[in-house]
Amino acid sequence: MCPITVMPEGSEVTVARVTGGGEASKRLSELGLVPGVQVSVVQNGGGPLLLKVGDSRFALGQGMALKVFVDGAC
Amino acid sequence: MGYTVALTGNPNTGKTSLFNALTGSNQHVGNWPGVTVERKEGRFRMGDGEVKVVDLPGIYSLGAASLDEEIAADFLLRSRPDLAIVVADGSNLERSLYLAVQMLETGTPLVLALNMMDAAAEKGITIDVEKLSALLGIPVVPTVARRKEGIEDLKKRVLDELKNRTAPLNSFALPYGERLGPLFDEMEAFLTTKPELIPGLPARTAAVKFTEGDSVVLAAAESAGLLPALESILSGSGAAVESALGYDLQTAVIERRWGFVSGVTAEAVTRDLSLKTRLSLSDRIDRVVTSRTLGLPLFFLVTWAIFRLTYALGDPLVEIFGGLFESLGERSAGFLAAAGLSDVMVSFIQDGLIGGVGSVVVFFPHIFILFAFIAVLEDSGYMARGAFVMDRVMHLMGLHGKSFIPMLMGFGCNVPSMMATRILERPRDRMITLLILPFMSCSARLPVFVLFSGAFFGPHAGTAVFSLYILGIVVAVGAAKILGSTLFKGESSQLVMELPPYHIPSAGMVFRHAWERGFLFLQKAGTFILLSVVAVWALASLPWGVEYGSEESLVGSIGKVLAPLFQPAGFGFWQAAVALFFGFLAKEVVVGTFGALLGAGEAGLAAALPTLFTPLSAYAFLVMTLLYVPCVAAVAAFKRETGSWKWTFFMIAYTTLVGYGGAVLVYQGGRLLGLG
Known part of the structure; x- marks a missing residue:
């Protein structure tokens, strides 16, 4: 498991968990970032991440993205 | 019924x-x-x-x-x-x-x-x-x-x-599964013995929403005194479910809902996969538009192009309109004089009404075009990309990318941009954004910039206007930084934003939006600006017998009281003081006031202004106009959004101080550099 922030652009990953349990992680979960969901990393260049979840694109600030852990080794 | x-x-x-x-x-x-x-x-x-x-x-x-x-x-x-x-x-x-x-x-x-x-x-x-x-x-x-x-x-x-429908829709029960199900059964059984937490909300849903930490339900449980009992169920049976699932209850509830949703979608939706390649057009554009290297330069290029185009398209139209008003003024003056009207009335109509209002109305094309471009930005989906690429820049000022959306809208008009701050999650971010929005140069300031730049900076007029927009942004950045580290300490929340798919803006929608805003401007010209101009004209003519718009008139006396204040900024004469004073009603009135005082339309003003200003003091005056207290409508919007007179007065005072300070700095700094 590793944070989605280390994933390179163009990678397809599966959400393992969203940490925290507070308002922020609730928001992420309600946008569809729940365990088992496929996400593609469209943009990851130091600033906010651009993720594609289903047919939607979301921008996540670095701090937010750090809460999202995905399957795989770093 | x-x-x-x-x-x-x-x-x-x-x-x-x-x-x-x-x-x-x-x-x-x-x-x-x-x-x-x-x-x-x-x-x-x-x-x-x-x-x-x-x-x-x-x-x-x-x-x-x-x-x-x-x-x-x-x-x-x-x-x-x-x-x-x-x-x-x-x-x-x-x-x-x-x-x-x-x-x-x-x-x-x-x-x-x-x-x-x-x-x-x-x-x-x-x-x-x-x-x-x-x-x-x-x-x-x-x-x-x-x-x-x-x-x-x-x-x-x-x-x-x-x-x-006679009964409420109570039959729906989302299948929460064998682990969460019994937990909700237990909470539901407890809740049905009590009065409803929220009238009309089924007990099971109240249990689910309590478990996922919904603030409305939590507050209702607290005021009903049920908080300890519900929490003890969660820490008992709930904790057992959590450890069996491997993640927290909140995630579990949301995950079950998504599970149900994907089940329904899978059954009801079929996709023609051969069309899949076309879908990624938005993605492909996004790769370039939001990229680390190209994103920001591209964004600046787009905004810069918008302002250049606004002038390139608007300026020729202004000349045409200006000429029309000029000849209208002269003709009606000739006609009215021939009809035997007194000189006072002729001067009122020619200088006051047609000169004053006309000098503002001629900027209708600029405002229309600018709002059309803003509508294109919004409707195409590019606005959200702007917020995305600006996120890093906004972090430097202690805010996040979403704050940039109201700021960009502020270039159109500060009033709707203040309402747009409601998309921000934290009150702190919202307050800082509201306080810096007045520095975003709205379209009402444009007529002042265009008039002065045209009169003083010749071929560099476009650059001068652009520099003012940049200055507004720089001051906003500085103010946000200072406010964020003094009055509103704390972390900004993080960016979470959907980027809508791109689509080609519909011409009808863009035209309608630009027309609505442009029409508001004409309406303002017909009411607010007209009244202000009449007031300026009346004050400039009273007491009876004085020379129109002279120092001895009422307006001259008011201006002379205020004028010494502006001496350090290079425009310590009464006309400028009066223009700024009335500019509080609407910033276009600054132009209208000069129009009424100097008795000239747009073209005449360009010739008359250099008798008062030097290029340096003109620029200082523009800096003041840019930064000092926003118009009365924006102040009212600020009060509505913050609900606080204290902060409203703070905003009025600090923007005025910043504007004055900026103007003095420009003038004195310029003189030191030998530009005076």
């Missing part, structure tokens, strides 16, 4: 278009999250049924994060409309259904409007409407709101539901 129906749905699902189609009201449809910032109501009739439709801000779920979402969630949960229309994006059904499922759980009667069916067809998506309706247990109506398709059918189904 009358019914109340709420219109709810995710941002960018065409909800506002649907509202317009249902009620015939006319609003702007934007493309970034949170365009509907005010509570909008409309009505429709069908047969003997009259329905009031409340258009709610777009939300992704009933869990509120920003003020906007709070407004919507609160209305849906507490005010309990007779029915809710959930607007779903047919081309992205899965996302839209999450809110629909949450709404089902509340027991409110629902009708699902399956909107944007044309976009769905383009993407090769087919939705089995009958099956979807059967799976959800509610009527589903396909619509294309932009083309007004399916609207009559929707009205009919809404009225059917309202008239024929």
Whole structure:
């Protein structure tokens, strides 16, 4: 498991968990970032991440993205 | 009888278009999250049924994060409309259904409007409407709101539901599974022995929402004194479920909902996979537009091009309009004098009315064009990309990318931009953004910039105006930084924002938006600016007998009291003081005042101004006009949004000080450099 922030652009990953349990992680979960969901990393260049979840694109600030852990080794 | 129906749905699902189609009201449809910032109501009739439709801000779920979402969630949960229309994006059904499922759980009667069916067809998506309706247990109506398709059918189904439904929609129970199910059974059993937590909300849903930490339900439980009992259930049975699942209960609840949604989607939706390659056009554009290297330069290029184009297209039109007003003034003066009107009246009409108002109205093309470009930015989806690439820059000032959306809108008009701050999640971010918005150079300041730059900076006029826009941004950045580290300490919340798919803005929509804003400007010219100009003219003519607009007139006396204050900034003469004084009513009035005082239209002013200003003091004057207290309408909007007179007065005082300080700095600094 590793944070989605280390994933390179163009990678397809599966959400393992969203940490925290507070308002922020609730928001992420309600946008569809729940365990088992496929996400593609469209943009990851130091600033906010651009993720594609289903047919939607979301921008996540670095701090937010750090809460999202995905399957795989770093 | 009358019914109340709420219109709810995710941002960018065409909800506002649907509202317009249902009620015939006319609003702007934007493309970034949170365009509907005010509570909008409309009505429709069908047969003997009259329905009031409340258009709610777009939300992704009933869990509120920003003020906007709070407004919507609160209305849906507490005010309990007779029915809710959930607007779903047919081309992205899965996302839209999450809110629909949450709404089902509340027991409110629902009708699902399956909107944007044309976009769905383009993407090769087919939705089995009958099956979807059967799976959800509610009527589903396909619509294309932009083309007004399916609207009559929707009205009919809404009225059917309202008239024929006798019991609340209690039958829906989301299958929460063998682990969560028993937990909710236990909480439900406890809650049914007590009075309802929220009137109309089923006990099971209250249990679910309590478990996922919903703030409305938590507050209700606390005031009912049920908090300790419910929490002990969670820490007992709830903890056991958590350890069995491997993640927290909140995630578990949300995950189950998504599980249900994907099940429904899988059954009701079929995709033509051969069209898949075309889908990624938005992605491919995004690779370039949001990239680390190209994103920001591209964004600056776009904004710069917008301002250049606004002038390139607007300037020739201004000359034409200016000439028209000039000759209108002269002709009517000749005509009126021949008709035997007194000199005073002729001067009033020629100098006061036609000169003063005319000098403002000629800028209509600029304002129209600027708002058309802003509408294009919003409607195409690029605005959200701007927020994305600006996120890093905004972090330097202690805010995040979303704050940039109101700031960019502020270039059009500060008033709607202040309302747009409601998309921000944290009160701190919102307050800082509100306080720096007045520095965004709104289109009302444009006439002043254009007039002065044209008169003083010749071929460099465009650069001079652009530099003022940049200055406004720089001051806003500095102010945000200072406010964020003094009065509003703390971390900014993090960016979470949907980037809507790109689409080609519809010409009709862009024209309508630009026309609405442009019309407001003309209206302002016909009322506010006209009255101010008349007041200036009257004050410039009184007491009777003095030379019009001379130092001895009333306006001259007022100006002379204020003028010494502006000596250090290089424009210590009474006309400038008077113009700034009246500029508080509306910033265009600065031009109108000079127009009325110097008795000249736009073209004449360009010749008359150099008798008062040097290029350096002119620039200092523009800096003052840019930064000092925004117009009275913006001040009123600020008071409405903050609800605080204290902060409103703070804003008035600090912007005026910054404007004055900036003007003095420019003038004195320029003189030191030998520019005076």
